Amino acid sequence: MSPKISLTRYLVEQQRIDGHIPPELRLLIEVVARACKSISQAVNKGALGDVMGTAGSENVQGEIQKKLDIIANEVLIEANEWGGHLAAMASEEMDSIYVVPNRYPQGEYLLMFDPLDGSSNIDVNVSIGTIFSVLKKSEGDRGVEESDFLQAGNQQVAAGYCVYGPQTTLVLTVGDGVAMFTLDREQGSFVLTEENVTIPDDTQEFAINMSNMRHWDEPVKRYIDECLEGKDGPRGKNFNMRWIASMVADVHRILCRGGVFLYPWDKREPEKAGKLRLMYEANPMSWLIEQAGGAATNGKQRILDLQPTRLHERVSVMLGSKNEVERVTAYHSGL
Ligand SMILES: O=P(O)(O)OC[C@H]1O[C@](O)(COP(=O)(O)O)[C@@H](O)[C@@H]1O
């Protein structure tokens, strides 16, 4: 049996052999992974720990925060602020950026995260996760500002998520393909279980919240209608549907076996570009999908080329198997 390769060894090889990542970034990723391990332990406690239910407070998105949203946010802040690799952090659960206090060494990276993704599934024992994205701080000595974070997704230097499901799995890219690490609870460490993950260009499985159908725009309606017509329709093949309502779990399924995920703009809140957030949901997931051979657009443009204007900006998301994403994107330009 091939020797178990730990996350640390994998990253050291990425650093030393492939020269893909500087030592500081490697150390930052290890700290994020350790934080995810602690969050996984809190999640596993469930009703045995004081982690279920709402916290009663509201976040900048206007959502009622769950206790685990706040616990996960605090774990990530505490783990990363003293490590010396970061200049600042931003989170779905914090209105503005968190600048690393100057009693700690200042690093050159910016970390963004969705500390707990799939919050509506926390109390019903369905897979949830943490999503993260790393950018470089711009050169110069001036203090970090929110504008430093407003970089296009194609500027990410690392991106990943950790899914807390039957297994705890960390999925990562530093621009050299996608690797998956499973938490070995006995050892307490992440072990490499999949490397150079690739997703098929074609698929017969789509993921969308069908209950929003009457609110969708024509191109999305057409695309889903054709999938539902199956082999009797213009697609000539049957499609299956899945919707876990945890983006991290729906995307993980796609990285494991292909598929297409859509959370498009809809008429419920026409002034919003979509439900999901560009900086710490769509950008990291889009880079992972592209690194695995897939595609990700907002229906019109490659998500990674979008220039952000606000920290908590929302975006329409279509990602997964390349040929399906290209098809639904083509429908948006009237083809
Ligand atoms: O409940 P809906 O409308 O299907 O939305 C589900 C989507 O909302 C989310 O839960 C939003 O993320 P958060 O849980 O981090 O707020 C996604 O994970 C998921 O894809």
Ligand SMILES: [Mg+2]
């Ligand atoms: Mg989320």
Ligand SMILES: [Mg+2]
């Ligand atoms: Mg969240």
